[in-house]
Amino acid sequence: MHLCKSQNQSSSMEALRTVPTAAMPLLLKARMFKPISSLSFSHKKSKSLLLNQTQFPKSKLTKFNAISPSDSTQPAAQPEKETETGSFDQDYKFDWFSHWYPLMPVCDLDKRAPCGKKVMGLDVVVWWDKNKNAWKVFDDRCPHRLAPLSEGRIDQWGRLQCVYHGWCFGGSGDCKFIPQAPLDGPAVHSFEKACVAVYPSTVQNDILWFWPSTDSRYKDILTEKKPPYVPELDDPSFSFQIFNRDIPYGCEVLIENLMDPSHVPYAHHGITRTQQPR
Template identity: 85%
Template sequence: MPVCDLDKRAPHGKKVMGLDVVVWWDKNENAWKVFDDMCPHRLAPLSEGRIDQWGRLQCVYHGWCFSGSGDCKFIPQAPPDGPLVHTFKKACVAVYPSTVQNGIVWFWPNTDPQYKDILTKKKPPYIPEVDDPSFTFQFLNRDIPYGYEILIENIMDPAHLPYAHYGIMSTPQPR
């Protein structure tokens, strides 16, 4: 996900490799976070929520608030003198390890705690030209209604370009 397409003031719902995720800016950790797009309470999409005044991700349905670590920090309906239900493990959101490199948010597609620090060992590919100020590049993003298998097959077949994308690509002239 290109960072230039993300607004730090709002959560963003994305479907990546069949996973429904929410990408949001954690101002307390100064980092983009990637969570399951599902509140543990009533399974509402967290991407439909908001970032509250303390920089936490807030569920749109009942207002549960989550920190960048996935911990629930506040449940508005919980009695102040009752048990600290927001600290229960079942009140946490699944967090995907994430990082930003070359202006792209990358995440490891597994929330198992054993992968928490995986991106310190396995880093996304680094392209030094992208960080070079003299290098010009453009991010393009298109949502397409088919799986990656079709896309890869399409990319691997350059012979179709001048015909399937007529008018966009140059067409060889018959001899």
């Protein structure tokens, strides 16, 4: 017995030597303490924790009601978003071609000859229609061979004549005469493909304005939307000067240039006084 006990003790000591030092407290705790499994617990619901559903409005309880599978496949109705005053609509996209643009001051136009301009990337021709006593703005391309109508002339009947083959057009864009067409042949000049695209235009404040779209739905756009009006330009008590100048860049470059006044004494040297270094 003594021998067996010694062997057991030696084997226990040998086992303890093989256990890492950090695991010793856990091993001793596992041997000294056993889990108590004989204790029994009884769980009773407290009346103070029971909720009386009648204390809550019915509308709040229905939020937690389960829905059937057939109903779950239907998308839930989303409430409409209220539009606040001054809020920015992220879906709004500015349409540059749905506004009036000034072409030229009337004082710089010549009724005897057409004038070509490029506005919003569009090549247009301005000419005086003496038959309708109004300025007209056309697409600067003859429908025949796409020659620039701004290089043409106003004939003796007051029509815009192409410089390439002499096709003549009226104020509505319709072709009035084709010199090469036989007189006894079909009226080819009346075909739709022989017409020139016309831009809506008007004169306001002695400035010629045009709407940059030849779509037929904008034919009467002037009755729905007018160009910006400056009452001071029609007031004789105000003095002003209008001039026209073509510059080879867009409005975004011009605005940036006007917001940089520090370049004036150097880029426009001699016009203004330059501050001398001290």
